[in-house]
Amino acid sequence: MKRYKAFAIGLLLVLGVLTECSAKEKIKAMIVTGQDGSHWWKGGSDAIKQILENSDLFTVDILVTPDWDEDIGLYDPQFNLYDLVIIYYGGNTLAQKTRKDFEKYVADGGGVVVVHSSIVPMDDWEEYNKMIGLGAWNGRNEKDGPYVYWQNDRIVYDYSPGEAGHHALQHPFVITTRIAEHPITKGLPKTWKHFKDELYGKTRGPAQNMEILATAYDDPKLDGTGRNEPILWTVNYGKGHVFVSLMGHAGNDPELRYSMECTGFQVTLLRGAEWAATANVTQKVPKDFPTEDIITLRKEFKAPFNALELER
Amino acid sequence: MGKITAFMLFLIWSPIVWSQYHISETRTWDDYPPEVQKPGFGLHKSQKVQMDDNPPLEVVLLFSSNNGHYPYFDLFKNYYVIIDNYSKEVKYVSNVTISNERELQLEDRDNDGKFELYRKYFKDDEFMVDKDGNNLKVIWNYNSIQF
Numbered sequence: 285m286k287r288y289k290a291f292a293i294g295l296l297l298v299l300g301v302l303t304e305c306s307a308k309e310k311i312k313a314m315i316v317t318g319q320d321g322s323h324w325w326k327g328g329s330d331a332i333k334q335i336l337e338n339s340d341l342f343t344v345d346i347l348v349t350p351d352w353d354e355d356i357g358l359y360d361p362q363f364n365l366y367d368l369v370i371i372y373y374g375g376n377t378l379a380q381k382t383r384k385d386f387e388k389y390v391a392d393g394g395g396v397v398v399v400h401s402s403i404v405p406m407d408d409w410e411e412y413n414k415m416i417g418l419g420a421w422n423g424r425n426e427k428d429g430p431y432v433y434w435q436n437d438r439i440v441y442d443y444s445p446g447e448a449g450h451h452a453l454q455h456p457f458v459i460t461t462r463i464a465e466h467p468i469t470k471g472l473p474k475t476w477k478h479f480k481d482e483l484y485g486k487t488r489g490p491a492q493n494m495e496i497l498a499t500a501y502d503d504p505k506l507d508g509t510g511r512n513e514p515i516l517w518t519v520n521y522g523k524g525h526v527f528v529s530l531m532g533h534a535g536n537d538p539e540l541r542y543s544m545e546c547t548g549f550q551v552t553l554l555r556g557a558e559w560a561a562t563a564n565v566t567q568k569v570p571k572d573f574p575t576e577d578i579i580t581l582r583k584e585f586k587a588p589f590n591a592l593e594l595e596r
Numbered sequence: 597m598g599k600i601t602a603f604m605l606f607l608i609w610s611p612i613v614w615s616q617y618h619i620s621e622t623r624t625w626d627d628y629p630p631e632v633q634k635p636g637f638g639l640h641k642s643q644k645v646q647m648d649d650n651p652p653l654e655v656v657l658l659f660s661s662n663n664g665h666y667p668y669f670d671l672f673k674n675y676y677v678i679i680d681n682y683s684k685e686v687k688y689v690s691n692v693t694i695s696n697e698r699e700l701q702l703e704d705r706d707n708d709g710k711f712e713l714y715r716k717y718f719k720d721d722e723f724m725v726d727k728d729g730n731n732l733k734v735i736w737n738y739n740s741i742q743f
Contacts, residue, residue, distance in 0.1 A: 453662070453670060454665050454670070479667075480665075480667060480668075535664075535665045537662070537663075537664045537665060538664055538666075538729070540665070540666065540667065540728075540729045542666075542667040542728075542729065583728070
């Protein structure tokens with residue numbers, strides 16, 4: 285009997301250690317969010333947390349900034365405690381110390397994911413503009429860099445004057461993979477349809493050390509720009525990796541986040557987040573990934589039980 | 597003398613005389629007078645049709661603003677403005693209605709040579725959706741605007 289007890293205790297200890305080791309292996313991520321008058325940042329950041337944590341690859345802390353009328357200087361996260369910082373934010377420019385800490389964190393190799401409208405704020409922060417590669421609205425124009433889009437199988441850097449930022453009414457749109465061999469896009473269909481979302485266009489910025497992974501055609505019949513607009517891209521900043529996804533609108537009119545329910549958004553976010561944190565992607569393409577004709581949704585922000593049976 | 601003075605006073609106060617010196621205000625707009633655009637609304641569509649008995653056509657303009665995005669539909673606030681295309685007189689400005697469409701539906705259903713503007717709308721705040729924002733339930737109102 286004593287033997288059994290000793291064995292059981294030993295087994296529990298081993299399992300405990302294994303569980304602890306497994307927990308330590310997870311990528312530690314934090315979300316910068318708050319102060320967004322155009323988006324439901326609470327719901328959006330909660331969805332991002334669920335998507336990442338439900339994959340069992342990440343642990344996520346949400347760190348909300350002070351409100352608009354409060355002192356942004358009070359926001360001073362310890363970025364270096366995390367492998368990954370996700371920006372889902374639309375407010376005031378961070379305070380100087382926070383900016384410097386973040387610049388150092390990324391330059392030293394920290395991972396960053398920038399979601400949807402987070403390319404809009406902080407236009408007066410030069411290094412942030414370099415990190416995001418392309419920005420929109422907030423007075424950005426030719427002074428900030430060229431328009432960047434895809435035309436005739438190549439990237440166009442268009443230096444013509446004009447304001448940055450455009451989106452028409454929300455609608456589903458087809459994403460076209462432009463770099464098939466990148467770890468984030470490897471194995472994804474050449475084209476696939478994203479659920480109803482804002483399609484950002486006329487983005488412009490420094491566009492340095494940038495790779496456009498996927499674009500979407502912004503149809504002029506739907507008041508679009510008529511260009512193949514960048515939707516997914518990466519930027520190398522120092523030793524750090526930045527992944528930008530322009531998908532992921534969460535409306536405050538009313539508070540709904542159906543764009544984030546799209547499997548394509550969730551899978552590319554997960555792959556981009558892993559790549560930004562580790563420079564590698566271990567996730568297989570799930571069976572429920574959308575095609576050009578079929579939109580799929582993960583309304584619970586997690587993969588269905590049979591999603592990972594197939595590797596494409 | 598009195599008669600002459602009275603006649604001169606009459607001339608001074610006469611609109612006929614003053615109208616000789618009247619200069620009309622310069623029109624500074626092309627498509628519609630700016631005062632018909634309500635804050636937050638934008639011109640979405642316009643169409644020229646015959647709506648009255650006078651030969652010049654009328655310009656019917658649809659102003660719209662978004663009133664909420666849902667997974668499979670959007671809601672819009674709409675109102676219509678009708679302007680005489682010749683005199684540029686604003687003949688009609690509708691009230692603001694809510695709909696999931698931004699349609700400018702102009703038809704001559706009674707075949708009298710004059711078009712009518714048809715509207716489909718519901719009252720603000722009188723609609724329901726489920727927790728996912730689907731299955732819009734409303735009581736639709738239909739009416740037409742004609743001269």
